[in-house]
Amino acid sequence: MSASKNTIIGLLLSFGLTASQVHASVSKRDAVEFVHQYQQALLSRDADTLNYLMAADARIRIELEQPEGGRQQFTLTAPRFLQQIRAIWHFAGTQKLEFSAPEYSRDDNDSMIVTMQQVDRRVLFGQQTRQQDSLTIRLDRQSGQIRIVELNSVSRLW
Amino acid sequence: MKRYRWRLLWLLALAPMTMAQSLCVFSVQGTQGELYGQMKDFALVAHGWGVELELKAFVDERIAAEDFKADQCDAALLTGIRARAFNPFAGSVDAIGGLPDYEALHTLITLLARPELAPRMRHGAYEVAGIMPLGAAYIFLNDRGISSIEKMAGKRLAVFEHDPAQIAMAKRIGAQPVSSDVSNFAGKFNNGVVDVIAAPAVAYMPLELYRGIGANGVVVDMPVAQLTFQLLLRHQRFPADFAARSRQYFLDLFDQAMQVVRASESEILFFFPPPDGDGPRYRQLLQDSRIALTEQGYYDPQMMRLMKRVRCSRSPNQAECSDERE
Numbered sequence: 018m019s020a021s022k023n024t025i026i027g028l029l030l031s032f033g034l035t036a037s038q039v040h041a042s043v044s045k046r047d048a049v050e051f052v053h054q055y056q057q058a059l060l061s062r063d064a065d066t067l068n069y070l071m072a073a074d075a076r077i078r079i080e081l082e083q084p085e086g087g088r089q090q091f092t093l094t095a096p097r098f099l100q101q102i103r104a105i106w107h108f109a110g111t112q113k114l115e116f117s118a119p120e121y122s123r124d125d126n127d128s129m130i131v132t133m134q135q136v137d138r139r140v141l142f143g144q145q146t147r148q149q150d151s152l153t154i155r156l157d158r159q160s161g162q163i164r165i166v167e168l169n170s171v172s173r174l175w
Numbered sequence: 176m177k178r179y180r181w182r183l184l185w186l187l188a189l190a191p192m193t194m195a196q197s198l199c200v201f202s203v204q205g206t207q208g209e210l211y212g213q214m215k216d217f218a219l220v221a222h223g224w225g226v227e228l229e230l231k232a233f234v235d236e237r238i239a240a241e242d243f244k245a246d247q248c249d250a251a252l253l254t255g256i257r258a259r260a261f262n263p264f265a266g267s268v269d270a271i272g273g274l275p276d277y278e279a280l281h282t283l284i285t286l287l288a289r290p291e292l293a294p295r296m297r298h299g300a301y302e303v304a305g306i307m308p309l310g311a312a313y314i315f316l317n318d319r320g321i322s323s324i325e326k327m328a329g330k331r332l333a334v335f336e337h338d339p340a341q342i343a344m345a346k347r348i349g350a351q352p353v354s355s356d357v358s359n360f361a362g363k364f365n366n367g368v369v370d371v372i373a374a375p376a377v378a379y380m381p382l383e384l385y386r387g388i389g390a391n392g393v394v395v396d397m398p399v400a401q402l403t404f405q406l407l408l409r410h411q412r413f414p415a416d417f418a419a420r421s422r423q424y425f426l427d428l429f430d431q432a433m434q435v436v437r438a439s440e441s442e443i444l445f446f447f448p449p450p451d452g453d454g455p456r457y458r459q460l461l462q463d464s465r466i467a468l469t470e471q472g473y474y475d476p477q478m479m480r481l482m483k484r485v486r487c488s489r490s491p492n493q494a495e496c497s498d499e500r501e
Contacts, residue, residue, distance in 0.1 A: 078451075081319075089322050090451045097396065097446065108385065141390040150360040174319075174390075 018163055043156045043163050045121050051163050052119050052131055053154060060066040062106045064099070071095045074159075075152040082173040096119040098168070109139035128166075149173045183255065186275050195227040196412055199248035199408035201236040201257075201404075203357065204381060209435050210404070213307075213428065214252060224420060226413060236357050237337070250470045255403040256338045259473075264295045265303040265405060268308075269338055272461025274401045274482060275490075277436075280308055281429055281487050288422040295477070296418065297410060304418040305425030310375035310436035311398030313446075315384055317370050319393045322450060324348055324460060330370040333360040341373070347464055362389070373390065375402050376439035385444060396448045397457055441451035466500055476501075 025150045043051070051070070058066040073093040093101075105112070116132035124130050130153060137148040155167035198218070211232055218228040230332050231248065233239035236257055243251035243261075259266025265287065267273070274280050284306050286292060286397045286421065296303045322326055328349030333342035336354045345352035353369050361382035364372045378384060389393065408418060440446070469479050479501045487496035495501070 083320070083322065085320065091447050092451050093448065097448075100441055101444070101446065104442065104446070107442070108444050142386065142392045147388045 042127050043158060045129070047163055048121055048129045048131060048156055052154075054135070055165070056114075058118055059102070064103055064106075068099055070098060070163075070165055072159055072166045075165050076167050078167075078169045080169075080171045082171070088171070092160075105137075105139065109141055112137065112139040112142075114138075124155070130154070133155065147154065147175055195229040195389045196232060196249040197231055197247070198228045198250040198252065199231045199239045199242055200252045201233050201239040201254070202252075203234060205234050206232045208381075210252075213431070217424065220424060221421075222419075223342060224414070226417060234358070243407065246409070250304070250406060250408045252404055252406050255306070255405050256335065256340075258303065258405040258407055258486070260337075261301040262296065262298040262303050262405075263475040264298065264478050265306065268405075268482075269400050269402050270343060270474045270479065270482065271400050271465045272398075272458065273465065273479075275398065275486065277308065277311075277401075277433060279485050279489060280403075282444050282489075283482060284308075284429060286481065286485070288419075288426045290419065293419060296422070300409055300411065302408045302410035302418045303405050304408045305408075305428075306422075306437055307403040307404045307428055307432045309404050309426050309432075310377050310439065311337060312373045312375055312400045312402050313397070313443075314395040314399060315372045315374055315388060315392065316365065316395070317364070317367065317387055317389065317392040319391055321370065321464065323453060324456065327371060331368070332371040333363055333369040333373075335360070339471075340464075340473050343468055343471070343473070344464050347467075348460070362494055371455040373399050375436070376443055377436060379439055379443055388445060392398035393445045393447055394443050396446050399461065427463075456470075462495065462500075469501070 055070055056065065057063070058070065073095055075098075077093040077095060077098040079091045079093065081091065082088050115136045115138075119131050119133040122130045122132075132151075132153050135150040135152055137150075138147055139148075149172065151171040153169040154165055156163055157166045158164070159166070188286075198214065200211060200214050202208060202214075204211070211230070214230055220229060221228045225369070228250070233242070236253060239248070239251055240253055240257050240260070242248050243253070253261075255266055255269035259269070268280075268283065268287075274283060287296065287303075287306060321330060330350050331353050332345045332348075332350035333355040334345050334352040335356060336342075337356070342352050350371065353363065355363055355369070360369075360372055361378065361384060363369045364387035365383060367387075372384075374384060384385070406421060408421075410418060448454070465474065465479065468474050469476055483495065483501045487493065490496070
């Protein structure tokens with residue numbers, strides 16, 4: 018009786034665990050909707066929505082291609098990353114953003130991974146400039162809400 | 176008798192004017208801007224303490240300091256770097272790499288407002304009667320290609336001629352020091368006369384430093400020093416308890432001053448931390464420079480020990496906390 022009770026508890030626990038994992042994961046449909054929301058926030062310069070979509074402790078890693086070749090890596094906090102986006106909005110006279118079709122996959126931890134290209138053409142201080150980012154974004158749920166928890170970018174500015 | 180009474184009233188009316196103490200305020204924006212407004216508020220508070228302050232604005236800090244030294248002002252609000260000449264202890268708060276963040280600065284200013292440290296705030300005829308954050312000094316570069324300390328070698332770096340610490344720092348990293356002052360360093364950077372400057376974020380918009388950074392530069396998000404404004408008094412001209420009350424008043428202004436600093440920092444474009452892995456090397460460079468400058472007499476050793484205590488109380492695992500270098 019005791020053994021079967023333990024088995025039942027074990028089964029219930031494992032079922033509960035599986036259910037919570039399924040609940041925590043981000044479906045492709047959710048991810049597509051999330052990425053659309055992210056892109057729209059960038060296009061409409063909506064700082065509040067961007068702030069909402071980004072986890073406060075998100076890890077942002079930028080590999081900046083150097084003019085003389087090679088790459089230099091920077092790790093930014095989410096607040097600094099968002100502040101930079103707002104500063105570009107402030108200083109860029111005209112700005113045109115384009116995105117490639119996002120691709121969706123899962124990593125070993127079952128997190129949703131989104132990869133896409135982002136090209137930002139802008140006029141800064143009278144100079145026509147471009148920034149091309151190859152983005153790899155990891156999405157996860159935090160308190161039930163989908164958030165960007167990691168963003169890696171290989172970036173080129175010219 | 177009637178004539179005598181009128182004379183007395185006339186003298187009484189004149190009395191507050193003759194008793195007024197002059198406060199020379201260095202403010203890049205003159206009588207405009209937040210800083211001068213804060214000093215006007217301070218003058219109102221000082222009135223309640225029985226001291227009439229007459230404010231005089233100076234856009235050139237050198238002249239404000241010289242007037243104070245020449246006894247043309249009873250008090251002066253100067254940057255910590257300039258105030259070091261009047262009080263080496265408090266003036267060393269702005270030491271290179273002295274404090275890593277604003278929480279540490281707040282801890283230090285709180286300590287300096289305590290009565291136990293009051294004797295250290297007095298140096299000869301002068302007394303520091305308040306310290307206010309001006310914001311961290313950051314490195315501004317006009318070229319992102321200058322991506323490491325080594326690459327600063329040979330670059331033209333604006334240094335304030337009244338701050339030997341900056342000149343020594345430039346030599347240490349192999350940069351070419353270009354003598355400047357508060358009134359012309361921004362113009363030199365924006366016009367490409369110098370490649371590198373160190374400045375607080377509050378200078379970014381008013382001095383249009385974004386023009387010097389342009390589309391290809393960068394601001395390194397790592398404090399080189401914590402800059403301050405310091406209120407200096409000729410203490411014999413003020414009531415005995417004035418400086419202590421004033422230090423507490425300035426301490427209470429900390430959060431208000433930080434709002435201006437943080438708002439300024441939120442405006443900086445291309446504001447990136449040092450490349451991954453370079454942070455410890457930057458910190459080591461700052462520490463080595465600070466220790467060398469203390470040995471050369473630029474910084475006060477007691478203040479350096481106090482700042483180390485503040486750093487180590489917050490991050491006791493840092494390597495410096497187990498050595499005796501400071």
